[in-house]
Every structure is written in C-alpha cells, then in structure tokens.
Amino acid sequence: MTIDNKKLLIFDFDGTLIDSVPDLADATNAMLTTLGKDTYPIDTIRNWIGNGSRLLVERALVGKVDVAEGDLTVEEADHAEQLFFEAYTKIGGSKTIAYPDVDSGLKKLHAAGYTLALVTNKPIRFVPKILQTFGWQDLFSEVMGGDSLPTKKPDSAPLLHVCTQLGIIPDQAIMIGDSKNDILAGQNANMDTLGLSYGYNYGQDIRELNPTAAFDHFADLVEWIMQTNA
Numbered sequence: 001m002t003i004d005n006k007k008l009l010i011f012d013f014d015g016t017l018i019d020s021v022p023d024l025a026d027a028t029n030a031m032l033t034t035l036g037k038d039t040y041p042i043d044t045i046r047n048w049i050g051n052g053s054r055l056l057v058e059r060a061l062v063g064k065v066d067v068a069e070g071d072l073t074v075e076e077a078d079h080a081e082q083l084f085f086e087a088y089t090k091i092g093g094s095k096t097i098a099y100p101d102v103d104s105g106l107k108k109l110h111a112a113g114y115t116l117a118l119v120t121n122k123p124i125r126f127v128p129k130i131l132q133t134f135g136w137q138d139l140f141s142e143v144m145g146g147d148s149l150p151t152k153k154p155d156s157a158p159l160l161h162v163c164t165q166l167g168i169i170p171d172q173a174i175m176i177g178d179s180k181n182d183i184l185a186g187q188n189a190n191m192d193t194l195g196l197s198y199g200y201n202y203g204q205d206i207r208e209l210n211p212t213a214a215f216d217h218f219a220d221l222v223e224w225i226m227q228t229n230a
C-alpha cells in the first residue's frame with residue numbers, strides 16, 4: 001500500500017495523540033456521584049468515548065452505549081452535561097498523557113513540511129489548554145472541536161472545512177485516528193485514512209473499518225508516512 005502527494009495530516013485527539021480516559025472517567029463519575037447515581041470502572045467508560053461529551057454523559061446516565069430515544073429527557077441530559085463540564089474543567093487534564101512518541105512524531109512530520117490539523121469530537125473549549133500543556137499549540141494550522149460546526153465526525157463536514165480553510169483538496173489529505181468515527185469521517189470525505197489500534201473504538205479492532213493502513217504504535221505510523229509519501 002502506498003500513498004503519494006499528501007500535504008495535510010488531520011489528526012484526531014483523544015485516543016490518538018492523548019490518553020484522556022482517566023480524566024474523562026473521573027469527570028463522568030463526579031457527575032454521576034453528584035446526581036446520586038452509581039459510578040463505573042474506567043474500562044467501561046472507555047467504550048463510551050468517541051462521539052463527544054454529550055453522548056458520553058447520556059451513555060453514563062443510562063449505563064450503556066446505545067441510548068434510545070425516550071431514555072432521557074433533554075432537561076436531564078442538559079443538567080448532567082453541565083455537571084460533567086464543571087467537573088472536567090476542575091480536573092483540568094491532570095491525568096492526561098501523550099501516547100509514546102507522539103510529541104517527537106508530530107514535530108518530525110511538521111519539520112518535514114506537512115501541514116497538521118486537529119479534528120476532535122471533544123468540545124472546543126477544552127482543547128487549547130490541553131494543546132498548551134503539551135506545547136503543541138503552534139503545530140496545528142487548524143483546530144476543530146465537536147461543537148465547532150453543526151455536525152461532528154463521522155460526518156465529513158469538519159474535515160472538509162479544514163481543507164477549505166487551508167486551500168488543500170481532500171485527495172491531498174489523510175485522516176488519522178483511533179475510532180470508527182475518524183475512519184468513517186475520512187472515508188466520507190474521500191480521504192485516505194490511517195488507524196491506530198491503541199485508542200478507544202468501542203472495543204472493536206480499528207482494522208475492521210478498512211482504513212488505508214493501521215498501526216499499533218504512533219512511531220510506526222510516522223515512519224510509514226515519511227517513507228511512503230514521496
């Protein structure tokens with residue numbers, strides 16, 4: 001499998017560059033505790049991440065990944081989401097870490113002349129501080145959150161918006177992520193996609209989504225891009 005002529009690398013955030021599950025799990029459980037509900041182990045909460053904080057909160061309230069219409073009222077979910085935001089703001093990413101070789105890998109790709117962008121389903125308000133914590137704020141030419149546009153991944157809109165903003169056609173972009181939402185968004189945008197197996201994908205192997213290629217380590221992905229994209 002080869003790729004060529006790529007200029008833009010669009011990265012997912014949670015589960016791809018950073019392991020944010022410990023903080024997201026703490027914030028989720030703090031919200032549940034405030035509401036007098038049972039808390040959940042981190043391994044359960046990991047499988048509820050990927051579609052933004054609203055769905056994470058709703059999944060935690062009903063205790064399962066599939067939330068049916070009518071399971072919750074809008075008011076209930078609004079209130080719980082507010083509590084989650086307060087808890088996550090207070091926690092402030094204290095247990096969030098970068099995956100191995102992400103820092104050096106991003107810098108290597110940036111130095112090689114690639115344009116880097118970030119498209120996460122996380123609400124945008126939480127993103128700048130985390131980027132700053134890792135010193136990545138100047139690496140990304142465009143940063144989109146799950147609430148930056150009316151639709152989020154797996155919709156192609158945030159990816160296509162980034163391309164338009166940067167004046168780069170989708171054919172010259174690659175979407176890189178850990179979740180089916182990333183791979184589907186990339187495929188919906190007619191982009192090549194690269195999967196990473198170590199993140200959060202509802203317990204499913206990312207290879208089942210048929211990305212252009214998949215890797216178990218970030219360093220291997222960086223090497224592959226540098227070698228195959230002439």
Ligand SMILES: O=C(O)COP(=O)(O)O
Nearest residue numbers: 013014050051052120121
């Ligand atoms: O907030 C989420 O649900 C996941 O965020 P991500 O798109 O950066 O993986």
Ligand SMILES: [Mg+2]
Nearest residue numbers: 012014015179
């Ligand atoms: Mg992710």
